[in-house]
Amino acid sequence: MPRLSINGKENDFREGESLLDVIRGAGIDIPTLCHDDRLKPFGGCRLCMVEVDQGRLVTACTTQAAEGMKVETHSSAVESLRRTNLTLLAEGFPADEPLNEHFQFQRYLLQYGIGPRGARSHEFKDDTHPYLRVDMDKCVYCYRCVRICAELQGQFVWRAWNRGERTRILPTRTEGVSPAPDCRGAAADQAPSMLESDCVSCGACADTCPSGAIMDKAIAEKGVPKVWTRTTCPYCGTGCEMEMGSTDGEIIVARPLASAPVNKGHLCVKGRYAHAFVHAKDRVMKPLIRKNGQWEEVSWEDAYHFTASRLHEIIDKHGPQAVGVLGSARASNEENYLAQKFSRVVVGSNNVDCCARICHGPTAAALKASFGTGAATNSFNDIEVAAAFLICGANPTENHPIVGARIKQAVLDGARLIVIDPRRTELAAYADVHLQIQPGTNVAILNSIAHVIIEEGLVDRAFVDSRTEEYDRFVDLVQPWTAEQGAKICGVCAEDIRRAARIYAQSSPAMIFHGLGTTEHSQGTEGVRGLANLALLTGNVGKPGSGENPLRGQNNVQGSAHMGCEPSNLAGYTPIAQSAEWVEEVWGRPVPREQGLNWMQMLDASGEGTLKALYAIGYDVYFSNPNSNQTRESLKKLDLVIIQDLFMNETAREFGDVFLPVCSSYEKDGTFMNSERRVQRIRKAIPVLGDSRPDWQVICELAAQMGFAKEFAFESPKDIWNEVRKIWKAGAGISYERIEDGGLQWPCLSEDDPGTTILHRDKFPLGPKAPFSIAEYTPTKEVTNAEFPFLLSTGRTLFQFNAGTMTERTPNVVLRPTDTLDICPADAEELGVQNGQTVRITSRWGSTELPARIDDRIRKGELYATFHDPKVFMNRVTSNYRDGKTGAAEYKVTAVKVERI
Secondary structure (H helix, E strand, C coil), rough: CCEEEEEEEECCCCCEEEEEHHHHHHHCCCCCCCCCCCCCCCCCCCCEEECCCEEEEEEEECEEEECCCECCCCHHHHHHHHHHHHHHHHCEECCCCCCCCCHHHHHHHHHHHHCCCCCCCCEEEECCCCCCEEHHHHHCCCHHHHHHHHHHHCCCCCEECCHHHHHHEEEEEEEECCCCCCCCHCCCCCCCCCCCCCCCCCCHHHCCCCCCCEEEHHHHHCCCCCCCEEEECCCCCCCCEEEEEEECCCCEEEEEECCCCCCCCCHHHHHHHCCCCHCCCCCCCCCEEEEECCCECCCCHHHHHHHHHHHHHHHHHHHHEEEEECCCCCCCCHHHHHHHHHHHHHHHCCCCCCCCCHHHHHHHHHHHHHHHCCCCCCCCHHCCCCCEEEEECCCCHHHHHHHHHHHHHHHHHEEEEEEEECCCCCCHHCCCCEEECCCHHHHHHHHHHHHHHHHCCCCCCHCCCCCCCEEEEEEHHHHCHHHHHHHHHHHCHHHHHHHHHHHHHHHCEEEEECCHHHHHCHHHHHHHHHHHHHHHHHCCCCCCCEEECEEEEEEEEHHHHCCCCCEECCCCCHHHHHHHHHHHHCCCCCCCCCCCHHHHHHHHHHHHCCCEEEEEECCCCCHHCHHHHHHHHHHHHHCCCEEEECCCCCCHHHHCCCEEEEECCEEEEECCCCCCEEEEEEECCCCCCCEEEHHHHHHHHHHHCCCCHHHHHCCCHHHHHHHHHHHHHHCCEEEEHHHHCEEEEEECCCCCCCCCCCCCCCCCCCCCEEEECCCCCCCCCCCCCCCCCCEEEEEECCCCCCCCCCHHHHCHHHHHCCEEECCCCCHHHHHCCCCEEEEEEECCEEEEEEEEEEEECCCEEEEEEECCCCCCCCHHHHCCEECCCCECCCCCCCEEEEEEE
């Protein structure tokens, strides 16, 4: 390796390293103000100046290390220059500001004994934002806020206005509702406040600001946390790692972990700030039993006795098939493993499922059928490798913000982008082609893209011949699906279909991401297989920057199903017939062979009177299920509803008989599994609050009460995980010790296996070749008519999360107070609807009321609504139709009418 000298000592370095990296690697600290490892070197503050070869002063952050350099980091000339620069900066810093060493610049002033001398000049000062406090009197013009907002988040909110001494750093607000095609050059106004700016509240500016001009409000009000604990975010399936800051058992704020492989020192508004739910006043802290229609607090012993007795009665009278168990996408892998073990060992039934049924059940089924593994083929690190992206039915910048930001940065750096979505999402505004299809026509558009690829000779024949089968049959299938036919069905331009096909097929490698806009349809499984077909046609499988990758909605939706919360599969997502014998060896108990019910089948069985009890762990099924009116009628017929959660959710409020209070992920240990198959640690950051208990402990204690103490004699999540590893062969090498720093991706077969970043490099689990899917397009039954003239889609938004159980109990309600019905300006004008006006939407299934939001990203005749607010209860409106293969609900297409109130 090349070598250089630092302060008289020889040091090795790697080619391309900056002097700053080499100096820090040698354990020497030098001051920097404008530098952040997440940003491109800037060299503006001049504090990292070092002396090279006896006299040459250079900025260490912008100078590459070279063989034989002789570097002095603290020579008299260097230190004199640093002191001068700091003194000049201190001239503008308010003299009445108490210095706080938490902030980098203020710490340097204390270290060098330099006092601030500035007067308050009444620069931009803002306290309107629920999480950020701004005082630009403290700005030292390092431009880190401007650069991190542009280079990391890609939002371009902070900008430098004017020039020279008149330069001011202020937030912006772009004109209109729609995002600009390229926000770097977009026309924008100075925002009157942070709350009215384009800020997405990721906190990156506060995280990087060295002076305290932009800071986390929680730190301003409660001080710097005393303890920092590394853990994993409990929101979406991206799997961002962070450090939770706490003081005396209270969570103060989170900060991103710079070394995290997924988020690389970045967080979104939910991961960084939306944790106040942990300390919410309405959190249930003691077990409850409903007596005479009223909830009463009881001891854990009484709650267990009541629950076990009732379960025994139902099983003895009606058999194990009368009981259903639902795992939780918010609980850990260990806890979901116990949930399915409870169902199979304690109850004796395969009636176990989780929320993956109504979101990514089609993903697991389709990818397993196409490739042999029902999970993402590639890693998030492939984003920076890909030459093109095809995003179908996903809105990453809102629902998976860190993934969305990484994709946005890749596109700004030159990658091509195709978006298939009925709405003009933020990423659609950056796309080379946006196929703004009519809801419910995914299969048609994907068949048409495949047709163009075949017709124009863009197929990777070497890959198709060596690694696929059923190609000729597939060609026959898509033969009628010309671009013109697809355009007619989907409501887009035929030439745009051709452009999309050419970009995807000719930009190698190309990476597919899909979300619930692909899966939550009556043809959800076929839609995912249609995407897999495109990857196979173009050879975009088994190599970096390619593949077919689902964006999972909740933090552990991948893990909950993979741990066996699925009626047909055991832990490792292996079929019961294939793995039951070795599971029985580990458990010492028989595994039931009778086919279990999935969640939607359980609901049907409840309505028919054959399912008598439901044990719902961390899953508000009444609020989350489609067609809530039918769900209500089915749940009313149950004899026993056991709720295990943090809050009195809508299911508990209406139907619960016993409530078992559990703690958040910040109060326990365990693991989550993210969208890219990465198993990551969660760690206890604060003590368990009240009389709540971890889910794993509650399941074990309830099992013991029912006579199965031996089978659930676990003392820690680590003990549970070690049993999982005995059963799950593809995860045998993922020990707690090995995932302390960043996690591992399965398959990981042994303790010396580094894990698998890319699946199907040389072969498929199905065999040497993967089959093309023969997916005929079948229109949805939800169609418009004179009575119901609009098509409604539902989905998430940036500032709220799923059922709102967590985010509705945080200051995020300031940023997103309630659900909205998004409607295009032309439709709003025809209906006489004003922005913010409450409207009633009615479908064939039910109705609800919510405020309208006029949004030109919506196409005429179509609507979009979020579903987080229980006061709105959006699923009163959604339909009863389901995916034909997995039973997933068709949330994305409902015919409705709109009325002014």
